[in-house]
Amino acid sequence: MRSSIWRRLVALVRRRRLERDLDEEIAFHLAMRESDLRDGGLSDTSARAAARRRFGNVTYLKEQTRDMWLFPSFESVRQDVRFAIRTLRKSPGFALVAVVALAIGIGGNTAIFSLVDAVRARALPYAEPERLVELWGNVQRARIERRGTSYPDYADWRAQAKSFDDMAAFSDITATLFTTQEPERITAELVSAGYFSILGVNPARGRTIRVDEDVVGRPANVIVMSDGLWKRRFGSDPNIIGKQVTLNTRSCTVIGVMPPGFKGLTDSAELWAPFAFMGSAEAMAERGSRSFAAVARLKRGVTLAAAQADMDAIARRLEAAYPQTNEKRGVEISPLDVELVGPLRPALLVLMAAVAFVLLIACANVANLVITRSEARRREMAVRTALGAGRRRLLRQLLTESCVLTALGAAGGLGLARAAVPALVASAPVPFPSFYAPTLDLRVAAFTIAVSLACGILVGLAPGLQTRAVDLSESLKDAARGSGGRRSQRVRASLVVAEVSLAVILLIGAGLMIRSVRNLLALNPGFNPSSVLTLRVNIPRMSAPAAAGAPGAPAGSSATPASPPPLVVQARSLVERVRALPGVVGATLSTDLPLDGSGSAVFYTAEGQPAVNAQNIPRAYLHRVSPDFFATLGIPVTSGRTFTENELTPASTAVVVGDEVVKRFWPGQDPIGKRVKFGAVSSTNPWLSIVGVVGDVKYRGLPENPTKDPDIYLPFVDRVQGVAIAVRTAGAPASAAGAVRAAIRAADPSITVFWVRSMDELVGVFTSRSRFIMWLMGVFAAVALALAAIGIYGVMSYLVAQRTREIGVRLALGADGGDILRLVVGNGARLIGVGIVIGVAGAFALARLLSALLFGVSALDLAAAAAVAVLAAVALAACYVPALRATRVSPIQALRYE
């Protein structure tokens, strides 16, 4: 019988052809009979009539024949759908409201689902991304803290680990690229030879770095560039391979161009160079100098846990062999997708839950509408039952109607999502990875279809539950009077309760997010970020070749002199120029700035303190700053003083420390004059005297620094690598950016300026996720509130209409308007109250989901109370309007109402 199904399917697709064939076949038969009859002596007209007579009812027989080709159940579904569309068209207002509500719900779900779907591991633009992991060093201190690794550690990992196909070190740097145009600061990655093959990305042109080109101490001067850089700086030069470019002071040969979209694991790299560019052989042999991570591909079938056990054993061996540097040092393996998109997940899951609630509210609303309609159609249903329609058939009819509604809603929702998804991604302050491309693909479409089917069933079942109890004679009598049964009132009441409780949950969620973001924004980061422009400059030791110079003339090709040539401009004179600009209140120099993502930590020793071990060895982040640094950034000097101008030398022994250092070593004492040194107490580093103490700064993260290690400040001395300038401006920081750039370029055009950002922007990065969620939660909560209000209004209006007679009687018996108002509003208030109680309980239960995203608020927050108050107010208002209408009922009319 399988083939008969197949033939039917074919017929289904070729419906029109089947129809035509049948017409022709029957026409042929009639013509044959006709001509036979004519041959028998009949006239044309009587032959035609006789032929038809002998054939029978042509239309009916055609229908019968056609039916042979159809799936009987399918055909009745078609009838149901047709009927549903016809009935919906008869009440366009109802259909419109229902479809719009469903479109909002389904569209929102589709949009958020496509965002969620895009952060799964498969979305990473690498081959078999689920086998890719990052490896980090870690150290056990008060708690386990993540660290980078060192080259010797990495080399041992790679040599000894058995769990991986291959492992590669990578580290991001910024470097100055000299070509024929003006020099440019670009982000690059230093990578081991295996990096590209581990990721499974092949160059679009040329080749990648070979193992023999990445030898510590003598790396080959080769680079691979990104497609973007190739297009932007080299005009898509087809002969780029083999050309020379200068990176910092090295003249390098271009050996490859990567395919479009590939930006390395840092998602910002434009250029790749051998990892051995990192430093001299001696520097890279320092086992304790940890700064980078490694990427590896798990062997097929090796689990994360097995790999972790493998690496743990290696770490223990290294600890035994090198106790000096590796005490308490471990290895942390983290799946690549967790590293790249992991932080986005909890936020998106919360949003998914929120938008699902919106959809449920929309469904409840539509179910309510459908019930109201089915009340009005009780008579129709009863008549159809009386005429022999089975209950199953009626139920199916109702389900079909609601499925037609949701299908329309889903179509609208898909359109909505199509528009919303790109807008969401574009307007989100959340830094999505560049390869993050949510699309409305088949998976999303499948999700939408599943969701809307579920909605259709949910919506259709509500009135369906009622038809169960249809008592024929009762409803035929009853329907005339139009009063809903007890059961329907209970169903409606529970829908109102459900709507209210879902809306309460959403409102509380939104309220908590709003509070949380306000807390984040009000947080004192330890400095004053407003009206501060930050930028970085790279000051070379000699001016760049003129723009017209020979291509790739190596800037540093002359033999390295014993002492380096002077910088083209002293950073201090550069900042003088900036300070002289109009609109600039102050400007200062430092090696790095709060929240700019750079900075490194060192171990130090405080004089006269008991011996330490690996777990509590003092560690601090080191910054070199000029004297006005603290004043410019608004960091309070709590005791002592800042640096003086003549302390700005490498030989100076003055040091300023953060409060945390004093709290740890000299609580309650005068810290001025106390001494610290870098490294162990036995090291040959000089002792440094504390001249001042400043407030602790959220230097590396908001709301908290990742570790409690304090900051230590040294006097600024001129250096080559990335000098940071902070400018306090009178007006908006962005408006000063142009003038500052121009002033620096005027000093020397070979100075590269990069990372020009306001301090507020840097702070904004840390609050972006919370702001994004707050914004969307706010939107969802507002939609939920509106939908719930509409739902409550609808139900209350309906109940009032139902009770018009009763109200009329009451009025006639002497009740005044106030009584009636109290009656109706009280009725609604009971439902709303129950909904709020359930909603608050639900919100508490779900608060854990949200807690990872909250800062400084608990579910018991004032925000929750405010949310409940808002909802109660809106809900009561929705009751009030129909109640008011009830008071205007004229008793006479009401009694005559029927």
Place this chain on the structure above:
Amino acid sequence: MGEARKTPGDFLPGTLDMLILKSVSRGEMHGYAIAHFIQQASRDVLRVEEGALYPALHRLEVRGLLAATWGTSDNNRRAKYYRLTTAGRRELEEEASYWRRVAAAVSRVMQTT
């Protein structure tokens, strides 16, 4: 095979299908010719309500007992020709033997005095 057999006209249940299969077993035929053949072969005893033939033909086609192709008739018109498939031939044999048994049984009953 569990499909209900509709009985158009005045036939015994299932006999129309069998008669159609039998007619077509003699070679490709169009609907009109089948009706004609049944009438003539039965010496006008079995007069098919001609239209009723078509639901039956199409049902047999859907069930895969008949296959159909479009061809040209003797008088040069496009007509749909039916031919027996292997499954159709098997079905015809089963139906015919069943019919012979039933008919023989019925006539034995009727001849018993």
